[in-house]
Amino acid sequence: MDLVERSELEELQSKQVTELKIFNSGLKIGGTKFKKQDMPHLAH
Structure with missing residues (x-):
C-alpha cells in the first residue's frame, strides 16, 4: 500500500x-429529530 492510498484511506475514515x-451529538441534542432514514449510510 503506497502513501497516497494510505492518506486517502485515513482521510475517509476520519x-x-x-x-x-x-x-x-445530533441524537443527543435533537432526540427524535434525527431518524435513521435521514442518514441511510449509518443505518446498518
Missing part, C-alpha cells in the same frame, strides 16, 4: 468518524 460524531 470523515466517517466526524460524521458519526455529528450524528451522535
Whole structure:
C-alpha cells in the first residue's frame, strides 16, 4: 500500500468518524429529530 492510498484511506475514515460524531451529538441534542432514514449510510 503506497502513501497516497494510505492518506486517502485515513482521510475517509476520519470523515466517517466526524460524521458519526455529528450524528451522535445530533441524537443527543435533537432526540427524535434525527431518524435513521435521514442518514441511510449509518443505518446498518
